[in-house]
Amino acid sequence: MALQPSLQKGLVIAGKYDAPHTLEVFLDYVCPFSAKISLAIDSVLRPLFAPGGKYDGKVKVIFRNQVQPWHGSSTFVHEAGIAVARIAPEDFWKFSLALFKRQGEYFDIPTSTLTPVQIRENLAKLVAETIGADKAAQFGDLLTLKSTPNGGVAVTDDLKYTIKYSRQNGIHVSPTVLWDGLIANEVSSSWGEKEWTEFLTKKVTV
Known part of the structure; x- marks a missing residue:
């Protein structure tokens, strides 16, 4: 598992950073199947990995930004997510x-x-509606184009990092799930509490 320091606090969305097992979930904000699995992450996985949960201290979940360039806005929404992770x-x-x-x-x-x-x-x-109007100005600053004609915005380098990470690991579709660094093809966006519970029972070994 690797995650550059600027994104560590934001993209670890469940569990403790030093947990021995790692569940990486590659999601695209404009993918309906990614939206579907996000509900299971929130309702099923996060409680299990939270303090007092069954797998507290054993598993962490990393959100991996999976930009899908055939959707014109995918770059912009992932820039937004990364900007929020920063501020x-x-x-x-x-x-x-x-x-x-x-x-x-x-x-x-x-x-x-x-x-x-x-x-x-x-x-x-x-951003203003979700996390507060006081954050919107900082958010806007991070997404303001630089003065150079092709320099991108303040989070462009972070966006490049997430894309390069996906490419080097051969990730193509969203969602894709990795367990301890290996693709878990059996995981489906339609999974609920039963399927996730069975999966974790088999996989968690600490």
């Missing part, structure tokens, strides 16, 4: 859930007539 890591998962619930607003057709600036402005409004 308010404790609220990253809260914002991610809100974005998954509103993902239809960022699908291809709804965003087809919007400029990148307008999409980022809409995301800033979601």
Whole structure:
């Protein structure tokens, strides 16, 4: 498991950072199946890995940004998630859930007539609604284009890191789940409490 320091606090969305087992979940904010599995992560997995949960201290969950470039807005929504991870890591998962619930607003057709600036402005409004208006200004600063013609924004390097990580591990579809570094093909976005409980019973060895 690897995670660059600037993203460690935000992208570890459940469990303790030093937990021996690692569940990595590659999700795209505009993928319906990613949205579906996010509900199970929130309702089933996070309680199990939280303080006092059955697997407290044994498993951590890492959110892996999986940009799917055939969706025009995918880059922008993942920039937004990374920006929140930077300015308010404790609220990253809260914002991610809100974005998954509103993902239809960022699908291809709804965003087809919007400029990148307008999409980022809409995301800033979601930040204000979700984690507080006081965070929106910081968020906007991170997503403001640099003065150089092709320099990107303040979180572009973090976005590159997440994309390179996916590429070097051969991740193509979302969601994809890794258990201790290996792809767990059996995991499905349709899994509920029963399937996840059976999976963890087999996999957790500490």
